[in-house]
Amino acid sequence: MFDLPSLDTRTLASKGVRLDLVRPDGLPVLNRAGEQVWLLLLGTDSDEFRRAQRATLVETVTDTSNQKLTDESLDKADERALDVLIAATVAWGGVVDTGGKPVPRTTENVRAFFKAFPSAKEQADRFVGNRANFLLESPKPSSSMGGGTSAE
Numbered sequence: 001m002f003d004l005p006s007l008d009t010r011t012l013a014s015k016g017v018r019l020d021l022v023r024p025d026g027l028p029v030l031n032r033a034g035e036q037v038w039l040l041l042l043g044t045d046s047d048e049f050r051r052a053q054r055a056t057l058v059e060t061v062t063d064t065s066n067q068k069l070t071d072e073s074l075d076k077a078d079e080r081a082l083d084v085l086i087a088a089t090v091a092w093g094g095v096v097d098t099g100g101k102p103v104p105r106t107t108e109n110v111r112a113f114f115k116a117f118p119s120a121k122e123q124a125d126r127f128v129g130n131r132a133n134f135l136l137e138s139p140k141p142s143s144s145m146g147g148g149t150s151a152e
Contacts, residue, residue: 005138014047014048019124019127031094038093039089040089048087086111
């Protein structure tokens with residue numbers, strides 16, 4: 001119906017976009033073999049992300065209705081937010097165990113990875129939430145484009 005690729009974030013959000021992790025000092029995260037560590041992440045506009053987010057919201061509301069916020073309930077909320085980020089992490093590369101063997105991407109392994117490396121979790125969370133990372137390449141403006149109204 002609409003042909004506005006410069007506003008389309010759903011296409012890449014649903015396919016996933018690669019995030020090359022960086023250290024807090026800005027250098028790339030490399031494993032011992034010198035391979036870049038990367039995550040393939042879905043964006044907030046993907047159906048999968050929205051389903052995961054909705055499921056955690058329902059659980060959070062159910063758990064906290066008519067209750068005071070406690071450390072335990074806040075910890076549960078943090079875990080649920082992590083669940084959404086795990087659901088958005090659809091592939092990874094360069095993640096190896098202490099023997100140098102690739103670690104398969106499973107829910108449990110992604111959870112352990114994000115808990116072991118908070119800076120990676122933070123990068124992934126920021127990346128997923130930034131729609132600019134999921135924009136399609138915008139077409140070049142045509143020379144016949146008007147600039148609005150003239151002041152003359």
